[in-house]
Amino acid sequence: MWLEIAGSLNSLLIIASLWGIWSQVKKVWQRKQGGKRGGEQCGEQGGEQGGEQGGATAVLSLNQFSVSFLAYWSFFVYGYSIKPFNHFIVWPRMIAAMLVMLLLYEMWRDRRTTATKTVLIGASVMMVMGLLGLVLSLFSQMGIVDHGRVISQTLIVTITILLAQAYAHQIRLIVRSGSTGAVSIRMSQFIFVMDLSSIFLGWMLGFKDGWPLLLLASVSAVTKLVMMYLFYWVRVSELALNRRAVSV
Template sequence: MGAYNFFGTVNTLFIFISLFGVLSQVNMIWLRKQYVSSGGATELLSINQFTVSYLAYFSFFIYGYSIEPFNHYIVWPRLIATLLVGTILYEIWLDRKTKSSFYVLLVALLFLCFGIIGLFWGETIADEGRYVSTTLILTISLLMAQGYYHQIKLIVQSGSTGAIDLKMSQFIFMMDISTIAFALTMGLKMGWPLMVLAITSGITKVVIMYLFRWVQFSPQALTRRKEYNNEPS
């Protein structure tokens, strides 16, 4: 087995592992729905961050079927991931019923429809799809940095991780590392967009994982948590 197939298989494995992280986040939302009031099941979940995550998986999905040869290692796992993160966006809308969450969900569904259509059109839009997906990946890399900054800011300000699930960040971080390795085997000419997004994602996951420890041991986090929950000092 060559390096390309080896790291492609490893990356696919870690993508599926990361899906368990996304499933864990979905499960946490469903569990919280059983004992918290409306608006609490998705507490502190940044719709900004999950929208960017959705678009990141979606852009990889398009990129995978736009390049030659058709990259099965990229396409199918990312399609599943797109659907799972879309489920989180649906749960956020269901929990909050805000205009912003509705419009985000609507746009996500429209993107998914166009992406599926592009998949079946195949080579007729390969060049256009590669151009669009590369542009989308670079744009999303910037949006991801901004989106996770917003999520990080919510944690720091509240001193709490709320409904955020640690396993999701851990599993996605492992996927990011394997994606970087896989992109290197594709060659920089073809794999550099994947590397840019994976490196950006990996850095943000490291910060999120650190903050889970910070909220447990930092006196400042405890003070902010009490203020956020309006508890007496």
């Protein structure tokens, strides 16, 4: 009973977090309509720095969103690799991974760098492989379930470390520029609430099956708290104001 409650709550909040990611995509589109371009102005030399400074994807960290894609993708694979098939984990994270891919695509369009292109191609290949694994797990008796579980668990531990450094990078960009740029606070808010529900679901699954969820969600929740504080910091800090003035 508690597992079903935790799973249903987590699914509902993941849907809310999808709205948060969608709000980030819309913010990028709004900045594009406002004439903010990054890649055309900065060229290859500007790279991610150019996009971070003044483009439609300003201050968005390619590092962070590539790791975010890996996190959603790994749990998407993990959800169909455990027994029984966990619908609460699989479907919302599959959609989330696709939305983050859309953001990676917009970052590539805005910056036109080798890094953004490489990340987008890599994410596309992984998504196709993940969907193929889903089909095989649903309609085949192959041993993909056990292999997928081992691979996804290993990947989740690695991604937790990468996620911590990726958000540290995003945080550093905001502190350094004194601005949140194209970063959407709603995404952090929605994902933070989702992380709390994911921690609850992890406990209900039991430590044997739930530890990957507990590990990643706990680290993610801490980073989102810091991100939300920075939105307050850029409004009230004299240091942030001075750094924005220097950037202009």
